[in-house]
Amino acid sequence: xxxxxxxTVMLDxxxxxxxxxxxxxxxxxxxxxxxxxxxxxxxxNGAGKTTLINLITxxxxxxxxxxxxxxxxxxxxxxxxxxxxxxxxxxxxVRLFSGMSVLEQVMTGCFLEKKSGMxxxxxxxxxxxxxxxxxxxxxxxxxxxxxxDHRADELAETLSYGxxxxxxxxxxxxxxxxxxxxxxxxxxxxxxxxxxxxxLTHELRDAGLTILMVEHNMGLVTEFCEACTVMNFGQLLADxxxxxxxxxxxxxxxxxxxxxxxxxxxALR
Amino acid sequence: MYLFVEQLVNxxxxxxxxxxxxxxxxxxxxxxxILNAAHGTYASWAAIIGYYxxxxxGVPFPVxxxxxxxxxxxxxxxxxxxxxxxxxxxxxxxxGAFITSIGFWIILDSLAGFATGQQSLAFPxxxxxxxxxxxxxxxxxxxxxxxxxxxxxxxxxIHLLIQRSRxxxxxxxxxxxxxxxxxxxxxxxxxxLLTAFLAGATSGLAGVLGGIATNNVHFSLGEGLxxxxxxxxxxxxxxxxxxxxxxxxxxxxxxxxxxxxISTAFRDGVTYTLLLGFLIxxxxxxxxxxxxxxx
Amino acid sequence: xEAFLDFWAAYGSTVTFxxxxxxxxxxxxxxxxxxxxxxxxxxxxxxxxxxxxxxxxxxxxxxxxxFFLSAVGGGLASAIVATLFLRLESHWMALASLxxxxxxxxxxxxxxxxxxGVYGKVVPMSISQLDLLILLVVVTFIFYRLHNSWYGxxxxxxxxxxxxxxxxxxxxxRTQFIAFIVxxxxxxxxxxxxxxxxxxxxxxxxxxGMAFTMLASTVLGxxxxxxxxxxGALIFTALPATMQAVVPAIEDVAKGIALVLIMVFLPRxxxxxxxxxxxxxxxxxxxxxxxxxxxxANG
Numbered sequence: 001x002x003x004x005x006x007x008t009v010m011l012d013x014x015x016x017x018x019x020x021x022x023x024x025x026x027x028x029x030x031x032x033x034x035x036x037x038x039x040x041x042x043x044x045n046g047a048g049k050t051t052l053i054n055l056i057t058x059x060x061x062x063x064x065x066x067x068x069x070x071x072x073x074x075x076x077x078x079x080x081x082x083x084x085x086x087x088x089x090x091x092x093x094v095r096l097f098s099g100m101s102v103l104e105q106v107m108t109g110c111f112l113e114k115k116s117g118m119x120x121x122x123x124x125x126x127x128x129x130x131x132x133x134x135x136x137x138x139x140x141x142x143x144x145x146x147x148x149d150h151r152a153d154e155l156a157e158t159l160s161y162g163x164x165x166x167x168x169x170x171x172x173x174x175x176x177x178x179x180x181x182x183x184x185x186x187x188x189x190x191x192x193x194x195x196x197x198x199x200l201t202h203e204l205r206d207a208g209l210t211i212l213m214v215e216h217n218m219g220l221v222t223e224f225c226e227a228c229t230v231m232n233f234g235q236l237l238a239d240x241x242x243x244x245x246x247x248x249x250x251x252x253x254x255x256x257x258x259x260x261x262x263x264x265x266x267a268l269r
Numbered sequence: 270m271y272l273f274v275e276q277l278v279n280x281x282x283x284x285x286x287x288x289x290x291x292x293x294x295x296x297x298x299x300x301x302x303i304l305n306a307a308h309g310t311y312a313s314w315a316a317i318i319g320y321y322x323x324x325x326x327g328v329p330f331p332v333x334x335x336x337x338x339x340x341x342x343x344x345x346x347x348x349x350x351x352x353x354x355x356x357x358x359x360x361x362x363x364x365g366a367f368i369t370s371i372g373f374w375i376i377l378d379s380l381a382g383f384a385t386g387q388q389s390l391a392f393p394x395x396x397x398x399x400x401x402x403x404x405x406x407x408x409x410x411x412x413x414x415x416x417x418x419x420x421x422x423x424x425x426x427i428h429l430l431i432q433r434s435r436x437x438x439x440x441x442x443x444x445x446x447x448x449x450x451x452x453x454x455x456x457x458x459x460x461x462l463l464t465a466f467l468a469g470a471t472s473g474l475a476g477v478l479g480g481i482a483t484n485n486v487h488f489s490l491g492e493g494l495x496x497x498x499x500x501x502x503x504x505x506x507x508x509x510x511x512x513x514x515x516x517x518x519x520x521x522x523x524x525x526x527x528x529x530x531i532s533t534a535f536r537d538g539v540t541y542t543l544l545l546g547f548l549i550x551x552x553x554x555x556x557x558x559x560x561x562x563x564x
Numbered sequence: 565x566e567a568f569l570d571f572w573a574a575y576g577s578t579v580t581f582x583x584x585x586x587x588x589x590x591x592x593x594x595x596x597x598x599x600x601x602x603x604x605x606x607x608x609x610x611x612x613x614x615x616x617x618x619x620x621x622x623x624x625x626x627x628x629x630x631f632f633l634s635a636v637g638g639g640l641a642s643a644i645v646a647t648l649f650l651r652l653e654s655h656w657m658a659l660a661s662l663x664x665x666x667x668x669x670x671x672x673x674x675x676x677x678x679x680x681g682v683y684g685k686v687v688p689m690s691i692s693q694l695d696l697l698i699l700l701v702v703v704t705f706i707f708y709r710l711h712n713s714w715y716g717x718x719x720x721x722x723x724x725x726x727x728x729x730x731x732x733x734x735x736x737x738r739t740q741f742i743a744f745i746v747x748x749x750x751x752x753x754x755x756x757x758x759x760x761x762x763x764x765x766x767x768x769x770x771x772x773g774m775a776f777t778m779l780a781s782t783v784l785g786x787x788x789x790x791x792x793x794x795x796g797a798l799i800f801t802a803l804p805a806t807m808q809a810v811v812p813a814i815e816d817v818a819k820g821i822a823l824v825l826i827m828v829f830l831p832r833x834x835x836x837x838x839x840x841x842x843x844x845x846x847x848x849x850x851x852x853x854x855x856x857x858x859x860x861a862n863g
Contacts (some may be wrong), residue, residue, distance in 0.1 A: 018663040060726055080733050080735045080736075095725055097724040099720065099837065099838040100720060100721075104717065108717050111732055111734050118714050118715050124713070132714075154845055155844070155845055158845035174732075175732065179720050197685070304655075337662055356828070363654070363655060364596075365831050368827050369774050369827045369828070371820075371823060374820070377820075380817060477652065496666055499659075503659060534674055535674075537666075538674065541663060549651075549660060552653070
């Protein structure tokens with residue numbers, strides 16, 4: 001299961017620090033994510049995982065350190081420019097647009113994929129209309145992939161939590177990204193639904209995507225992730241193969257407070 | 270030289286009114302997150318209540334002020350509970366509460382119009398202390414001294430309340446994060462009622478004193494204060510009453526001097542340009558500490 | 565026919581004014597629908613109004629040329645305002661725009677050469693109701709197209725969650741800048757329409773009262789669809805006029821109470837596409853439950 005060394009590093013986070021009012025949410029963290037892998041990011045609540053994702057996507061800016069993606073320095077770049085480089089994400093607490101139908105959510109996600117300009121679209125030029133239809137078909141295809149196409153016309157906020165998570169993944173896929181960041185994609189899902197998300201990440205990886213996934217379900221991490229990074233108190237705790245990572249005594253202590261509480265670890269697996 | 274110092278005191282007194290008015294406006298904005306367009310009507314109503322207390326019942330000056338202050342506070346609580354409370358659970362945000370406050374502004378304003386018969390009223394000359402006091406070389410009217418002293422007392426009082434008392438800590442907590450305040454056991458209902466009352470009461474104090482000082486109790490008295498008080502809050506910084514007080518006094522003095530030495534035409538222009546300049550270049554104001562960043 | 569003529573004699577001007585107010589409401593809606601609460605429509609209207617008055621009065625331009633220049637003037641003013649204001653966080657943005665309304669009046673008062681100062685300015689031409697209606701229809705069609713194009717989708721996204729929109733690749737600044745330009749153009753047209761309808765404009769014409777009326781109209785009608793502001797403007801203009809016929813004394817009080825009641829009971833306004841979706845979802849759920857119950861009964 002060891003990561004193949006020939007795969008190039010896609011995302012390189014080096015010595016990143018982010019403070020909020022004196023408290024370092026991320027304190028000198030480093031990690032590397034290789035191309036076309038499913039990479040798990042784990043750690044107890046409050047470890048700084050979501051802050052890290054916010055830093056990568058440009059919603060926050062790091063106080064120190066560098067974040068490099070495919071040769072670009074992401075420091076001080078605006079979120080929309082980072083998205084244009086090919087990074088998209090989902091959110092821990094699902095953030096769909098209120099008042100939009102399922103299809104509209106995904107079409108909005110395809111914003112970077114459209115070929116017609118806003119003005120052409122406003123004028124309703126034939127080329128713009130053709131492009132609009134193409135995006136609509138593409139969005140339907142994405143919805144089919146997450147099995148939400150049968151609810152395309154419904155208001156997204158009326159659907160269940162699990163369904164909303166799947167819509168959010170489809171929206172993130174809309175712009176045809178190179179790297180997708182999934183922030184707890186299976187929270188609130190049952191085991192069958194979660195495995196389905198796991199299989200989807202493998203499908204995407206086989207199509208050439210890189211996936212960085214924040215996940216609390218250790219079973220899912222060991223089953224689907226090829227690499228794993230553990231974060232605690234904003235710092236790197238362990239790195240490498242998921243099984244070895246989780247078995248690491250420091251990691252167990254971080255999660256459970258005691259090193260020898262083997263039964264609870266067993267339960268978690 | 271006499272003129273200069275006298276105008277300085279005039280400006281100080283006028284500015285103190287703006288600041289008195291602005292303190293409540295800023296308090297409601299920073300604690301409850303409401304931009305309250307009806308804040309000016311509390312001042313109009315307090316002046317009207319004070320006026321009728323004097324004219325109908327012949328109450329002495331301090332009682333008239335107390336009537337106005339309590340009147341303003343109670344109206345503010347009514348507006349909050351009838352208009353803003355139903356919105357709190359619905360997360361309609363800044364816009365919803367603002368529209369509601371416009372509604373109350375229209376209602377209270379036109380009712381004030383009926384109460385005064387659309388007339389400009391004046392407190393009877395002997396109902397308030399208006400003798401001139403000699404301080405060094407200059408003469409200052411007692412009402413101006415009252416206004417200046419009121420602002421100092423109110424500023425110190427509210428500042429201590431917010432910074433030192435338990436309920437003040439709760440007020441800061443609600444302003445910072447409603448949810449966190451709820452979790453830490455703060456009774457947000459009491460904070461809301463107290464904030465609304467304080468806002469109405471300070472606005473009312475500005476209204477009664479302003480109505481006396483300008484010899485003009487009118488239903489749109491509050492509107493004039495509203496625009497200037499708003500400027501004082503922005504320039505001073507929303508979350509610091511001391512900032513509002515200093516900025517209000519500054520604006521009053523600047524206004525009087527611009528009118529005296531440059532031109533009356535520029536008086537309002539200078540105030541509003543300062544206001545806009547601060548909003549764009551330094552939105553947290555002269556003395557404000559943090560901004561309203563919410564992720 | 566006679567009844568209609570009577571109605572028109574009594575309410576013809578109300579219809580005209582509601583059309584004029586519809587421009588202002590649409591201008592407010594233009595920015596609000598991209599997540600910006602701004603009162604600057606008043607400033608754009610003042611620019612448009614005084615520009616039109618001068619063009620017609622001093623340069624003898626036709627009314628149509630004046631409208632065109634008002635739109636351009638409003639658009640330019642909005643470009644400046646957007647550049648300065650869009651860096652501000654939403655609360656400060658709203659306050660700054662209110663301050664700009666106050667400053668607009670001071671500027672108008674102190675530029676008597678262009679505006680007539682305190683005494684105002686007489687506008688020597690008027691617009692026919694038909695022309696006004698045609699202009700409103702054209703503007704409405706523009707909003708309809710905006711709503712159903714990429715701009716509409718991005719504006720909705722930015723309004724609902726600007727941070728999420730930006731991680732999708734949408735620039736909130738660019739979207740809101742376009743919103744301001746649209747608001748400026750429509751506000752400028754509305755200002756000119758106001759000038760040609762009232763035929764007299766003064767510093768008080770474009771002031772806080774107008775800011776509140778147009779915002780109230782927009783929110784009353786609904787700020788989630790272009791049809792909302794038009795309906796809102798019609799009701800908000802007609803309401804006082806009809807109230808005056810029934811209970812003249814409490815006209816304003818009734819207006820205020822209506823506003824409060826609407827915010828408490830219909831906070832998203834009269835025209836709300838989301839409510840339609842919610843109702844549909846409730847119906848679907850009911851059908852599904854009924855079907856499931858039926859299957860259980862059969863099985």
